[in-house]
Amino acid sequence: MNYNEVFCEVNKLLKSHVDNGTVASYIPELQKVSPDKFGVHLCTVDGGNFAFGDSEEKFSIQSISKVLSLTMAFEIEEDKLWKRVGVEPSGNPFNSLVQLEYDEGIPRNPFINAGAIVIADVLVSKLKKPKEDFIKFVRQLSGNNQIDYSDRVAQSEKSKGHRNAALCNLMKSFGNIENDIDEVIDFYFDLCSIEMTCSELARTFLFLANYGKDPVSGNKIISSSKSKRINAVMQLCGLYDEAGEFSFKVGLPGKSGVGGGIAVVHPGKYSMVVWSPRLNKKGNSNKGVRFLEEFTSYTESSIF
């Protein structure tokens, strides 16, 4: 399929779409981005690449990196990991603290902040040099040695990190954090600060569209079974409290970040990243969700 044409058609459909979303404001660095940026990149498992708009511009991938840290932790810890973090959707957005209390420090899934902090704690425990080792892993996935953290973004988040410190302390009180809280939180914010372009990020997610194997390098990143499981977690928990609606309308596993990016995979077919900084009320890219909805309708892409 010529996805370039599809992108143009879908973009036309969205012409009348007035984007009343707002750029994430809780950290100053994220607010500096131009709100009208819009980029798309799609990589097929057989080597196709299709781009649209600002697809070569770097943005802060934020929570999308939680898929990558989960992938690394799943490889290291295997099934033991799931004793420390669940795989269930989290329900009500304001419940994270009360659910941690109810579930005695076990986060519902690895994509809510509490869960991603546990994943960060696993990596701090198991990696010799967590920060260096993790970016090396991401560079391997992306086939690009230039991928890096943004210290400015990480610093900016650390200065506002009291809520995440609250989650981390609560989990520590239940014995579900092994390392020093400051070290875990710092690493967690580093993870979130990675910057990529749409094309780099789509390339990075390609192994999840290909049952765990990177079709470009031929490297087996993870087993087919793990790849399916990570996709299942994305499907159920990848878009905060909009996961159900996203499944309903888009029908593909995906993960969003407050930087305005959304990565999706169609197993056996393609990985795709859209980026548009204005967020809807659920914290997901407003135009990104709309574009994906129209795109999957147009192409009749859906795992269902």
Add this chain to the structure above:
Amino acid sequence: MNYNEVFCEVNKLLKSHVDNGTVASYIPELQKVSPDKFGVHLCTVDGGNFAFGDSEEKFSIQSISKVLSLTMAFEIEEDKLWKRVGVEPSGNPFNSLVQLEYDEGIPRNPFINAGAIVIADVLVSKLKKPKEDFIKFVRQLSGNNQIDYSDRVAQSEKSKGHRNAALCNLMKSFGNIENDIDEVIDFYFDLCSIEMTCSELARTFLFLANYGKDPVSGNKIISSSKSKRINAVMQLCGLYDEAGEFSFKVGLPGKSGVGGGIAVVHPGKYSMVVWSPRLNKKGNSNKGVRFLEEFTSYTESSIF
């Protein structure tokens, strides 16, 4: 694929599996079933039928009927339906009342009791003779005019229905129930009382494995788009608070009932029903979930 052989192999794998689940006890009628029953039936979209064990024995499909009532209501109300009920997973099992309060009477999805009661209310409003019209619809889907409600089961549930009456009253206080509460609740319990065999139920779900069209009769039941959406809701909300784990391990859209049945569909391939009355702590068939997990691993079936 010769699924008969697969069933035998998977059954062997489960030999050592000690089933410490317990039969649903909250209504007397459900407790009368023999706890060690086990049946499987799979229908492929191209006409294959594969059976195992007690697949020709009737059981109470209970909440599995919520997929059928949703299908009918979705056809009638179209997108208006989703103003009255959401499509998000519900999170914590004890939250239904507080979430109704928080969300002002709008249930999180059509498969939690509150949501299914709203669906029942829609059908009571729109159908001339709700009870007759609905069973006619189910008979059409199943190609079987003998399918019927169990008045004994419905009566048994009605006598214990105070919690559902609480949900219905709370939603009525928010204006999300149109009809008389007793009428809605009675119809809701009728819906849950339908009895089918594994083979009848797998046959009934076949249209969802075939993009909305019944491959046997050739009838178009619903549009492809609606079929995908119903499957998406099943994937995210179909197994109570075990939806995430079921997606993680089984990787197919499914719906369970406290009668011990689970119906799953693999879009483009097959529909399948397993039945085993002992339930795990989340209220889903213990052996049913285990069987499906091994079955999908063995056959490498997964939408992810």
Add this chain to the structure above:
Amino acid sequence: MNYNEVFCEVNKLLKSHVDNGTVASYIPELQKVSPDKFGVHLCTVDGGNFAFGDSEEKFSIQSISKVLSLTMAFEIEEDKLWKRVGVEPSGNPFNSLVQLEYDEGIPRNPFINAGAIVIADVLVSKLKKPKEDFIKFVRQLSGNNQIDYSDRVAQSEKSKGHRNAALCNLMKSFGNIENDIDEVIDFYFDLCSIEMTCSELARTFLFLANYGKDPVSGNKIISSSKSKRINAVMQLCGLYDEAGEFSFKVGLPGKSGVGGGIAVVHPGKYSMVVWSPRLNKKGNSNKGVRFLEEFTSYTESSIF
């Protein structure tokens, strides 16, 4: 002390007080009252009577009657009563349903709706003719045979009673309601519909200012120990989610109703009723609370 003079002084202090409260609107009958009414009546235990403003005008006492039904049920059931209802403040105003769930159908205290419904259920079980017997009891307390229910108000509430029916059904599901739900709810709304003037209501509460004995008739209504306990429950739970602030500012046990009345007692000294229909955000009489605050400061009345 010449309370008439105090009333005038305190009223002057409130001259500049702009009352931005709003009359209860959830039932049409309550909205018919003139919003600027204001009455006060104080009865001392040694026979004094002091009145101010619209103190001889009837108003709907609403939840204030919960003190009277509790008194009657406490006499009948003694300590067994407290197995079915607690004496703890309820915390967050929106928690009643979730707390009933958490506490397995046991309401936190007899002054939240759920608790008063349990009290109504006790009376339905124990009284031969609940409606007649209860009003007879109130007439005895008040020394006034004209006190009566308002059928208009009761009817008006019954037509909007879905939320209370939800509470009642939920408690029934936990086995904490003995009688038919409709009968209990009807009686509950009857209790709330009683109409009195400030002077009648202050007179009715006098036994709680006099350790359980009516100083006018000389009748012992309840034991001193029970009288203290009912006052303790009023102190902690009598003003919905404003109980703490009321204790902090007014320092006397009291009970409010959405009709705009507040009854307080100063043990050993007086009972007092203020009435002003505009309610603050917590559902208590706006001017009533302000008046009591200034009154108790002025007279240095406080149990603390």
Add this chain to the structure above:
Amino acid sequence: MNYNEVFCEVNKLLKSHVDNGTVASYIPELQKVSPDKFGVHLCTVDGGNFAFGDSEEKFSIQSISKVLSLTMAFEIEEDKLWKRVGVEPSGNPFNSLVQLEYDEGIPRNPFINAGAIVIADVLVSKLKKPKEDFIKFVRQLSGNNQIDYSDRVAQSEKSKGHRNAALCNLMKSFGNIENDIDEVIDFYFDLCSIEMTCSELARTFLFLANYGKDPVSGNKIISSSKSKRINAVMQLCGLYDEAGEFSFKVGLPGKSGVGGGIAVVHPGKYSMVVWSPRLNKKGNSNKGVRFLEEFTSYTESSIF
């Protein structure tokens, strides 16, 4: 009244009382105490002193110190204080985190941990040398220069303080903590570590039984109005989630600590401290509550 005789009589009544409470175990230092200790001391406002049992033995006053830090902060901040902390009972014991979330970082009252941490933050902001200045204040109240912190207890708590750090971080995220989190938490644990005997602590609380004025030294500690208000907060919030039952049974304002102490005041009459280390399920001294219940029944002491 000869309270010595009363103590003996009440103690006899409790002979058959089997104390199945357990000593606080969450910090090692508290567990070292002998569980069968029992002491009582009562100071009347006119100079009487009555002691019983181990009343001259030091124990960790723990949360009872929250009354003293509140007193100091109320003097310093006046009404501004109540913009940062409420005066309402907290309801459900497990709700502190979710209520902070719901109320945007404003704790329900100054006696739950979150509220006492805000009070500690106020003192850190306003006192030149918080730790020295506060103990000086306590020594003044008690007329005893030997009163001191226990560094062992404070250290022991600091090593387990993750949950309090979670509360503090969450409030900081809402802007309700001004100072560095570690400094506030450290000071908070210092406050809780003070050790006193029953007689020292009863003496310290005497000003609250005497409308703000210390009857021994003749010093006015706080205004009569503030004294009443602190007593009101104790009445509603002083015994965790047992405040209602304590009011119901004991009928006096009081404050408990997990060290097994309970301080109560009868305004105009006496202050009194009981100490017995075994705690009931609500975290209050098991025998202490029972003793106070029998004592106030016997002496017919009650503010109600």
